[in-house]
Amino acid sequence: MTAQSRISPTPPPAAPRSASGALTISSLSKSFTIDGKPLPVLDGIDLTLRPGEFVSIVGASGCGKSTLLRLIVGLDTDYSGEIRLDGQRIATTSLDRGIVFQDHRLFPWMTLEENVGLALLNTDIPKDRRAQIVADHIALVNLSGFEKAYPHQLSGGMAQRAAIARALVTEPKLLLLDEPLGALDALTRVHVQKELQRIWMAQRSTMLMVTHDVEEALYLGDRVIVMSPNPGRIRRIVEVDLPHPRDRSSPVLHRLRDEILTELTGAPDPANLVRFPGTEER
Amino acid sequence: MSMLLKRPPARIAIGLVVPVLILFWWQAQSQAGGARALAFVPLGSVATAFAELAGSGQLLDDALATLSRAVTGLLLGGIAGVTLGVVMATSRLVDRLVGPLYHAIRQVPLLGWLPLIGLWLGNGDGAKLLIVSLAAFYPTVLNSYEGITHVEKRYLDVGRIYGFTSVQRFRLILLPAALPLILTGVTQALAFAWIATIGTEILLGSGSGLGAAMGLAQAQQRMDVILVAILVTALLGFTLNDLFARLRGHLLRWQGASA
Numbered sequence: 001m002t003a004q005s006r007i008s009p010t011p012p013p014a015a016p017r018s019a020s021g022a023l024t025i026s027s028l029s030k031s032f033t034i035d036g037k038p039l040p041v042l043d044g045i046d047l048t049l050r051p052g053e054f055v056s057i058v059g060a061s062g063c064g065k066s067t068l069l070r071l072i073v074g075l076d077t078d079y080s081g082e083i084r085l086d087g088q089r090i091a092t093t094s095l096d097r098g099i100v101f102q103d104h105r106l107f108p109w110m111t112l113e114e115n116v117g118l119a120l121l122n123t124d125i126p127k128d129r130r131a132q133i134v135a136d137h138i139a140l141v142n143l144s145g146f147e148k149a150y151p152h153q154l155s156g157g158m159a160q161r162a163a164i165a166r167a168l169v170t171e172p173k174l175l176l177l178d179e180p181l182g183a184l185d186a187l188t189r190v191h192v193q194k195e196l197q198r199i200w201m202a203q204r205s206t207m208l209m210v211t212h213d214v215e216e217a218l219y220l221g222d223r224v225i226v227m228s229p230n231p232g233r234i235r236r237i238v239e240v241d242l243p244h245p246r247d248r249s250s251p252v253l254h255r256l257r258d259e260i261l262t263e264l265t266g267a268p269d270p271a272n273l274v275r276f277p278g279t280e281e282r
Numbered sequence: 283m284s285m286l287l288k289r290p291p292a293r294i295a296i297g298l299v300v301p302v303l304i305l306f307w308w309q310a311q312s313q314a315g316g317a318r319a320l321a322f323v324p325l326g327s328v329a330t331a332f333a334e335l336a337g338s339g340q341l342l343d344d345a346l347a348t349l350s351r352a353v354t355g356l357l358l359g360g361i362a363g364v365t366l367g368v369v370m371a372t373s374r375l376v377d378r379l380v381g382p383l384y385h386a387i388r389q390v391p392l393l394g395w396l397p398l399i400g401l402w403l404g405n406g407d408g409a410k411l412l413i414v415s416l417a418a419f420y421p422t423v424l425n426s427y428e429g430i431t432h433v434e435k436r437y438l439d440v441g442r443i444y445g446f447t448s449v450q451r452f453r454l455i456l457l458p459a460a461l462p463l464i465l466t467g468v469t470q471a472l473a474f475a476w477i478a479t480i481g482t483e484i485l486l487g488s489g490s491g492l493g494a495a496m497g498l499a500q501a502q503q504r505m506d507v508i509l510v511a512i513l514v515t516a517l518l519g520f521t522l523n524d525l526f527a528r529l530r531g532h533l534l535r536w537q538g539a540s541a
Contacts, residue, residue: 093442093443095444098443099443101436105437105439105440107437107440107458107459109458109459109461110458118444119444121446122444122445150535151536152537170444
């Protein structure tokens with residue numbers, strides 16, 4: 001590799017992996033048309049993700065978080081503003097961008113290894129290397145031994161880890177996570193969060209995760225974006241200046257959690273407080 | 283009790299209880315004398331008729347004729363039906379073009395076509411095969427169409443994310459996702475094709491076949507022969523259905539125990 005770059009007079013066109021995966025979103029707006037009337041769901045989103053960064057998005061239902069991910073992954077291209085990955089405008093889906101949905105979306109008619117392998121079908125990775133890459137990624141999510149299992153034979157947490165393996169197997173520059181752990185029970189959730197942190201530290205691709213869970217957002221994210229609904233706007237960006245892997249019980253995380261929760265639920269407005277008889281102000 | 287019933291020998295044994303009771307009742311009726319002896323042939327003479335028909339090779343000929351007619355019709359009608367259903371579901375133009383015609387034609391019971399097909403093709407093998415194929419064709423079109431049109435969008439999104447070509451989309455998503463309904467259609471087609479085979483053999487009454495044997499025996503007032511043909515028809519149909527259920531279970535093994 002080094003020998004070749006010395007011979008070649010021009011630098012290789014692709015930037016090295018560590019320096020790619022920069023996402024730039026500028027003045028992004030999106031509205032749906034309901035009964036002939038436009039309904040804005042995202043309004044004036046500006047956001048830049050550094051290569052290799054883990055960014056979490058939290059916000060109430062209806063703040064357009066999932067819509068934002070659908071736009072970035074390229075499933076919906078009807079929007080105004082710009083989304084660029086490493087300077088390239090996003091026009092459609094691409095193997096550069098992977099996504100994990102809340103439902104694992106493994107094909108029930110394929111085994112685990114077939115499900116992970118289908119992501120490689122349209123890559124230029126030679127066919128004889130694919131099986132090894134699939135096996136490596138199944139090992140990465142700790143599912144070795146379940147290669148021949150069908151999705152119905154996996155637990156919820158296992159299926160979600162399999163979906164993460166499928167999303168990672170193409171080595172996307174950017175991995176989008178749309179409430180990936182939302183459907184898991186509390187215990188499995190903590191376990192897969194740890195797993196996700198370990199995988200991110202091993203892969204170091206840029207990751208953008210949408211979640212309802214503020215603690216999860218803080219535990220994993222280098223930054224947490226707080227969004228407000230109707231239409232979805234960025235309300236605040238919180239830097240989480242703690243090294244990975246993190247300790248869940250860190251007082252910094254707890255303080256930030258309280259701050260964000262107050263932000264999300266809003267400062268109590270005295271006019272909205274329920275007054276009980278006998279406690280009225282006189 | 284329910285544990286016991288899960289074991290194959292126990293399951294087979296319990297399935298035989300009611301048929302054996304019916305046989306006893308039948309035998310009792312046949313010995314009751316008078317007019318009943320005509321309607322209820324003694325089991326002994328049914329067995330004799332079976333031995334006679336089996337020995338002459340007549341029974342095997344008829345059974346094979348019926349079996350090959352039903353299977354050929356199922357294949358022809360089934361393949362045509364799945365193809366049309368899939369094409370209608372994937373092409374709006376074809377759907378608009380032939381959909382209304384298909385839905386109008388399938389309202390006509392198969393028996394309704396018999397006079398017309400008889401005029402066109404006579405009462406030979408061609409006419410019978412056409413009717414059996416039609417019987418298999420209708421349910422496969424309908425179920426394949428439903429299967430393909432109801433494939434969940436979330437799976438198609440996965441295909442888009444990984445840059446599937448339209449061939450990959452069809453082979454890896456649409457077809458397997460629709461397979462449960464397609465096979466439901468084929469299961470119905472199998473039942474309809476079997477009924478249509480026996481029915482046309484009786485009604486068109488030419489050549490060999492279990493239905494033709496029933497028709498002939500009726501003309502000759504051979505109650506024992508009719509019963510032999512009925513029993514063989516029932517057993518063959520049951521076996522065909524069972525074999526197909528196993529094939530279906532294997533093809534849909536990814537659905538797990540809930541299916």
